[in-house]
Amino acid sequence: MRQSTGGSSTSNATARAFQGPPQAVRLPGRTNYVRNPNLEPETSRSWDVGIDVFHDDFTLKLGYFHTDFEDKIVSAMGTLGGNPIRTWENHGNAMIAGFEMNLEWWMGETFNWPVDVNLRNVAKIPEIRVYFLRIKNYRLL
Structure with a gap:
């Protein structure tokens, strides 16, 4: 059984992240990933x-998140x-941003109804193009 005396709390957070360039990957029977030497972190x-x-x-939880990416x-x-x-x-x-909501409602001692909602934009990224890579004297792993 859940017991509560009521109340509320607030939160905030900031963070920075770094992702380095991935290495080449070869998967049998799959499309191969080739390393890009010009890739920036x-x-x-x-x-x-x-x-x-x-x-x-x-219990009701509401939140907003926002992430800006460079490179x-x-x-x-x-x-x-070929x-x-x-x-x-x-x-x-x-940029990725959005709202999150979590509501958990107790309907008696043995039953509760949790609801989660996440509203976000699809990442705003410049148009991704398909291109043909020409590399001389390059071997796949």
Whole structure:
């Protein structure tokens, strides 16, 4: 059985992240990933803010999140020697943001009803193009 005296709390957070360039990957029977020597590290800056409300019959959590990326790393398709390949490339800046909500409602001592909602934008990234990679004197692993 859940017991609560009610109340609320607030939260906020900030963070920075770094993602280095991935190495080449060869998967049998799959498209091969080829290393891009011109790839720059991806960095991001994130923040979020939220409020939690606690009541005898329910808990409500609301939050907003926002992440800005620089030199966003994305997968791109191409061909090498007529075979399909993928590589990674930097695609400038990107942004992801949205709202999150969690409601948990207690309907008696033995039953509760949790509801989670996440509303976000699809990452805003410049148009990703398909291109053909031409590399001389390059061997797949």
